[in-house]
Amino acid sequence: MGGTASLTTRILDLTVAGHLVPTPCLEVGTGPAALLLPALSSISAREEMRPLARELAGDHRCLVPDWPGFGAHARVRVPLEPATYHAFLDALVAAAPGPYALAIAAGHAAPYLAAAARRHPGAFGRLVLVAPTWRGPLPTAMGKARAPWFGRIRKAVEMPLVGEALYRLNISPPIIGRMMRAHVYAQAEHVTPEVIRAKHRITRQTNGRFGTAAFVTGGLDPVGTREDFLSLFGPDLPPVRVLRPERAPRRSGAEMDALIEAGGVEARPVPGALSPHEEFPREVAAAIRA
Template identity: 65%
Template sequence: MRQRNDAMDQVATALLLPALSSISARAEMAPLARRLEGRLRCVTADWPGFGDRARGRPQLKPDTMRAFLEGLLAETGPPPVIGIAAGHAATYLVEAAGRHPGLFHRLALVAPTWRGPLPTMLGDARQAWRGRVRRAIELPAVGELLYRANVGRPMLAKMMRAHVYADPGNVTEAVIQAKRAITRHRDARFGTAAFVSGGLDPVGSREAFLKLFERELPPTLMLRPEGAPRRSAAEMDALAQTGRVSTVRVPGALAAHEEYPDEVAAAIQAFLDQASVAEAGAGPDPATGPAGPPAPA
């Protein structure tokens, strides 16, 4: 489950969590990890029910994701100094940081979300219908056909150009085929059904989402993509307006970390550098230095 880019022992650990979606896997964090590994040892993992391998059928609900993250934090080795997460994973990360004050020194949230695609489109209406959609996709035979119809190449390309990548020119055939391979793993439909229907939403309202940031948290950076979909962007902007996070706009859409890793990495590095300057009088910050040489490719 875990993939590491190991450097010298004195390099601080960063935990990178991929988004939850039909086309998400830990590999999406690799471009960002390569740009950070000169100063951070990067650890990442696939969420239960997601990723680029056969997944089995775990019981997919928010508590499953929380328990998985607790286990990942326990076995990472040295506590991660910075947590970096995208999409729904960002909200699960903030929850974990709130449960464990002092564990992280910094958080970086890339296009944080808390509400799945169907709840985003429909609001609070038709909750029973969303449950029926999930159960239908989980059905033997028929569910597999429904799933395949919605992750075929035309639908996948349309989805990526609509809200995953900002520049349609970056949705190349190679990218489409790589994402399509993720959707074709055995039991992939169960994670998709849970996520799309809202079954993995960590909270149930904007108010509950914002309340997570009222707890004792480390300094937190939100990377707000310029091309984020309108409804998702509204939730990010509501968070920015609380003043509880530092907000930096970056190019891209919901997968800004994958489409524009240079810009996202630069924003994270600047965030760490600013913290280093601010805390210079308080002694070395393990999140900012000193760093060892880059990890082997």
């Protein structure tokens, strides 16, 4: 499947939180519409969904947008908070209504998609959540006890000059490579110099540090507790399939398992860590179709 399908780029001029947000979208394939939402992370961009979109292109007409504040292009400054991202999906569904036979969300995009499906009944035929997460890296690693530090860290990275220097130190190619080998990809040999260079280019975009600072410190977490995360799912949603990577990091994997064990979703194992859709697109596509 996929492979040679022609890719095009479409710009949607969306108004989000009172700001004009030109939103580049990758389009590929034919058939029923599918919306593919990339993860939110320091290295997030619509390009990460390109391999999966190609795999699905024989079955679906795929639309892959960049999130505000992320992507391999200069970023418009918008309020970096959950309300902005809920509003973004509302604006996206209004501008490109589908309806979508399939909606796929990776990582932190998953709870935003679930919430959007509640607000827009009938917009999505079924949901697929790939390695779903709801808690940013620092809250996950450090816990609530150190929460007061998260806002201070975010403010430091957002400062002029000093913040840019801090950001550059923490998104250097060696650090990106180490991060990807630690929990983004499952197989170290897949973290090639070419992959690292591509990810580093994403981080170097104008205003890049603001989205990273918000995400890493938990500022884009759409919920505050596991209970709130689980409450997003229920019988009023379209059918939900969770793709649980076999080598997801322990803490993130525990949240995925809690969602699966709560019931109301169907689970399928896939290879990979936090970005299986990028590292193992063929296997993820097969799990989506199965």
